[in-house]
Amino acid sequence: MPEQLGSVLIANRGEIALRIIRACQELGIRSVLAYSEADRESLPVKLADQAVCIGPANSVKSYRDPQAIISAALAFQVDAIHPGYGFLAENADFAALCEQEGIGFVGPASDIIRRMGDKIEAKKIARAAGVPTVPGSLGAIAQYDEALTVASEVGYPLLIKAAAGGGGRGMRVVESGETLERDLSEIMSEAETAFGDPSVYIERYLTDIRHIEIQVMSDGQSTVHLGERDCTAQRRNQKLIEEAPSPVLDDELREGLAQAAVALCQEVKYRNAGTVEFVFDNIERQYYFIEMNTRIQVEHPVSEMVTGIDLIKLQLEIAAGNPLPLTQDDIVIRGHAIECRINAEDPQKGFLPNPGRIENFRAPGGFGVRLDTHIETGYVIPPFYDSMVGKLIVWGQDRDEAISRALRAIEEMQIDGVTTTAQFQGEILASDVFRSGDFNTAFVAKFLADQVS
Numbered sequence: 074m075p076e077q078l079g080s081v082l083i084a085n086r087g088e089i090a091l092r093i094i095r096a097c098q099e100l101g102i103r104s105v106l107a108y109s110e111a112d113r114e115s116l117p118v119k120l121a122d123q124a125v126c127i128g129p130a131n132s133v134k135s136y137r138d139p140q141a142i143i144s145a146a147l148a149f150q151v152d153a154i155h156p157g158y159g160f161l162a163e164n165a166d167f168a169a170l171c172e173q174e175g176i177g178f179v180g181p182a183s184d185i186i187r188r189m190g191d192k193i194e195a196k197k198i199a200r201a202a203g204v205p206t207v208p209g210s211l212g213a214i215a216q217y218d219e220a221l222t223v224a225s226e227v228g229y230p231l232l233i234k235a236a237a238g239g240g241g242r243g244m245r246v247v248e249s250g251e252t253l254e255r256d257l258s259e260i261m262s263e264a265e266t267a268f269g270d271p272s273v274y275i276e277r278y279l280t281d282i283r284h285i286e287i288q289v290m291s292d293g294q295s296t297v298h299l300g301e302r303d304c305t306a307q308r309r310n311q312k313l314i315e316e317a318p319s320p321v322l323d324d325e326l327r328e329g330l331a332q333a334a335v336a337l338c339q340e341v342k343y344r345n346a347g348t349v350e351f352v353f354d355n356i357e358r359q360y361y362f363i364e365m366n367t368r369i370q371v372e373h374p375v376s377e378m379v380t381g382i383d384l385i386k387l388q389l390e391i392a393a394g395n396p397l398p399l400t401q402d403d404i405v406i407r408g409h410a411i412e413c414r415i416n417a418e419d420p421q422k423g424f425l426p427n428p429g430r431i432e433n434f435r436a437p438g439g440f441g442v443r444l445d446t447h448i449e450t451g452y453v454i455p456p457f458y459d460s461m462v463g464k465l466i467v468w469g470q471d472r473d474e475a476i477s478r479a480l481r482a483i484e485e486m487q488i489d490g491v492t493t494t495a496q497f498q499g500e501i502l503a504s505d506v507f508r509s510g511d512f513n514t515a516f517v518a519k520f521l522a523d524q525v526s
């Protein structure tokens with residue numbers, strides 16, 4: 074029998090808090106939920122074994138406050154903290170604090186979070202591991218003349234990216250040399266304000282690409298992968314629909330991507346769950362590493378559905394100090410899975426967040442349908458946090474069946490009182506372009522523009 078954690082504090086909210094509570098319950102691990110005043114009435118608070126209010130609605134003083142969370146963890150004498158995604162999940166200082174206090178952190182060691190969290194450093198590590206990276210600057214760009222030199226090599230349009238960026242923020246496309254100097258200084262000060270780090274770097278801006286990422290799991294010694302997820306359906310560099318397997322990869326490319334991700338993890342002796350993200354050039358059919366997320370991702374259920382493996386349980390097992398309980402040969406991809414992120418946003422109003430009271434809620438069901446959500450009838454979506462209110466995940470024997478099933482589930486689902494992205498996602502899934510599988514990261518924006526005109 075593997076070693077097991079006795080108790081875990083969950084430093085997050087919403088659907089991911091619920092997801093972790095459920096895994097803990099199945100494993101017999103005591104779950105303690107740390108919540109903010111705004112989430113007092115939420116489903117995760119009701120379902121956790123224990124719950125503790127750690128501060129006000131403002132996440133800086135609750136979900137993002139390392140001391141508030143450490144204090145709760147010590148008071149409830151938990152063995153480990155699961156950070157979920159967002160908030161403190163990729164905060165190296167917080168992971169280091171856990172290490173100092175002797176509290177387990179469900180994730181990699183703090184020094185790995187620090188190195189991978191710096192996208193410039195991560196690209197250097199990728200290159201050292203022999204993984205192709207997007208052509209661009211080798212390090213940070215601080216001066217206009219350095220930017221000019223790189224620009225003459227990579228050409229226009231180019232992309233200036235913040236080393237500490239994330240969540241689709243901290244990126245700017247530069248169309249021509251005319252605006253380069255101004256764009257550089259603006260994005261540097263934006264990065265300083267948003268992430269506390271002005272470091273930026275330059276990449277070639279690729280215009281006909283897909284986003285394909287590899288789910289990995291490591292124990293500090295060895296690494297397995299759980300195949301790829303295709304997250305090409307994005308709006309403003311943020312994922313809207315994810316699927317696995319990718320409709321465009323052949324076996325050789327698929328294996329190349331997976332082995333690149335594994336090589337990167339082995340290079341840093343990675344531990345716990347991670348995702349290695351790539352962009353895939355449709356024309357050249359070549360992949361390039363862009364970044365690694367050192368945490369569980371929003372879209373992890375897509376991989377769970379096609380492998381039958383519970384990634385949160387695996388995270389908890391690794392965090393308890395066990396070696397990987399499976400080998401690469403144990404992992405078999407079966408069928409096709411699609412996830413829609415249900416955001417309380419209005420696609421017709423530029424995805425404007427739309428918090429409020431859910432007057433009536435009906436969950437979809439049936440074979441191959443999974444809904445990960447914390448919403449209920451009467452739930453009031455607070456305005457303080459991310460607008461994602463749930464994820465609809467479907468499994469089908471093949472891509473066509475998964476699409477039909479997703480459309481059926483979206484029809485069945487009812488969320489009255491607030492506008493969500495669900496209907497729009499249904500329109501995308503039903504479109505000929507999505508069904509063909511032949512599209513790029515510009516597809517959603519174009520689809521929306523065509524609808525409006």
Ligand code: ADP
Binds near residue numbers: 086158239241311
């Ligand atoms: P990925 O899809 O790669 O996991 P994202 O950047 O979309 O990456 O996910 C992390 C984002 O999720 C954060 O930027 C944050 O805004 C958001 N987030 C953090 N916590 C939650 C939560 N509990 N519910 C919904 N969204 C959250």
Ligand code: ADP
Binds near residue numbers: 240276
């Ligand atoms: P984040 O940390 O915000 O997730 P990423 O580096 O993962 O940032 O990039 C997010 C998205 O931005 C990618 O999925 C892709 O759509 C787009 N993107 C990133 N790098 C490039 C690039 N060099 N050219 C074109 N698009 C890019």
Ligand code: MG
Binds near residue numbers: 240350364
């Ligand atoms: Mg990313």
